[in-house]
Amino acid sequence: MCGRYAASRRPEDLVEAFGIEKWEPEEALAPDWNVAPTKEVHVVLDRPLKDASHLRPVRQLRTLKWGLVPSWAQNPEGAARMINARSETLHEKPSFRRPFAQRRCIVPADGYYEWVTAHDERQLEVEGKKKRARKQPYFVLPSDGSVFAMAGIYEFWRDRTLPDEHPLAWWVTCSVITTEAETAPLGVPPAEGPRSLSEIHPRMPLMLTPDRWDAWLDPANTDTEGSLRELLAPPPGGLMRAYPVSTAVSNVRNNGPELLEELAAPEEATLF
Numbered sequence: 001m002c003g004r005y006a007a008s009r010r011p012e013d014l015v016e017a018f019g020i021e022k023w024e025p026e027e028a029l030a031p032d033w034n035v036a037p038t039k040e041v042h043v044v045l046d047r048p049l050k051d052a053s054h055l056r057p058v059r060q061l062r063t064l065k066w067g068l069v070p071s072w073a074q075n076p077e078g079a080a081r082m083i084n085a086r087s088e089t090l091h092e093k094p095s096f097r098r099p100f101a102q103r104r105c106i107v108p109a110d111g112y113y114e115w116v117t118a119h120d121e122r123q124l125e126v127e128g129k130k131k132r133a134r135k136q137p138y139f140v141l142p143s144d145g146s147v148f149a150m151a152g153i154y155e156f157w158r159d160r161t162l163p164d165e166h167p168l169a170w171w172v173t174c175s176v177i178t179t180e181a182e183t184a185p186l187g188v189p190p191a192e193g194p195r196s197l198s199e200i201h202p203r204m205p206l207m208l209t210p211d212r213w214d215a216w217l218d219p220a221n222t223d224t225e226g227s228l229r230e231l232l233a234p235p236p237g238g239l240m241r242a243y244p245v246s247t248a249v250s251n252v253r254n255n256g257p258e259l260l261e262e263l264a265a266p267e268e269a270t271l272f
Contacts, residue, residue, distance in 0.1 A: 001178055002176045002204070005109045005113065005150075005205075006032070006033045006113070006139070007041065008032065008110055009108065011042065014061055018106070018108070020061045022059070023060060029042055033110075033249075034254060037083045038067045038080050040065055042061055042107075043108075044060070044213075045060055045103075045105040046219055057220075065173045065174070067174075067175070068096075068099070069157040069171055071155055073157060083176060084178045085153060085178070086203075087151075087177050087178065091224045091225065097224070099153035099175075102219060103154045104153055105154050107151075108148070108149060110141060112150075112204075112205055113140075113249055115135035115136065115201075116200050116201075135247075136244055136247070137247060138242045138243065138244055139243060140204070142239055144239075148205075149207060150205040150207065151176070151216060153177065154173065154175075156170060157171040157172075179234055180234070181198040181204040182204065184196060184238060185238065186240055186242055187239055187241055189241070191265065192265055193242075207234075207239070207240075209235050244262070245261065
């Protein structure tokens with residue numbers, strides 16, 4: 001899954017990396033090393049400009065809320081439960097199938113956090129001697145340090161309690177697509193601990209390699225049973241690395257570049 005990630009790149013860097021044609025500097029978000037559900041996030045999407053005289057899709061950097069609210073929802077209360085969409089069922093789930101066909105985006109990140117329960121801690125929980133096992137967070141990122149382009153979908157929701165001219169009358173929200181975690185060895189494994197992403201968690205965000213960006217963002221492609229499904233295939237193995245970070249990231253109130261500092265070893269010595 002993807003429940004927390006880091007996004008510290010400057011908007012100007014994202015503009016260059018993704019070939020952005022349109023963005024509003026006043027909407028730029030500050031670096032965030034602990035992005036949590038329901039926060040505002042940057043996304044990349046191709047869409048005609050509002051009130052434009054042409055219908056050509058324009059690549060834009062937009063600010064959306066993380067946690068998808070379906071267009072037919074009565075209220076936005078379930079957004080925090082819809083931060084992820086499983087790649088295997090995108091084409092059939094009522095909340096996701098139309099955005100999958102028509103409104104796809106990329107959620108740029110430095111990488112994402114995932115938590116592993118230490119063996120001894122897990123055993124204490126099983127034996128009923130501990131109510132909640134302590135978990136060791138890992139940071140997962142491209143081994144070459146490039147932007148982590150997470151596949152996403154977005155949707156529009158109209159708040160009927162507000163008048164049309166109200167600035168909050170329309171919500172634009174998104175979900176990150178997840179897939180089965182890689183079982184192949186990590187490109188750069190930690191000194192000790194998990195040797196593959198699947199040993200950290202059975203799910204992971206679907207990373208789109210640059211050769212898939214244009215096809216994924218193309219709003220003219222609505223072939224959910226063919227070419228779009230092919231884009232959901234996991235990327236080649238060996239592109240990722242993972243390393244342990246401080247448990248400080250587990251508290252959403254903590255936010256700063258120190259959260260990405262690599263630990264020499266997991267805080268729990270008996271992870272595996």
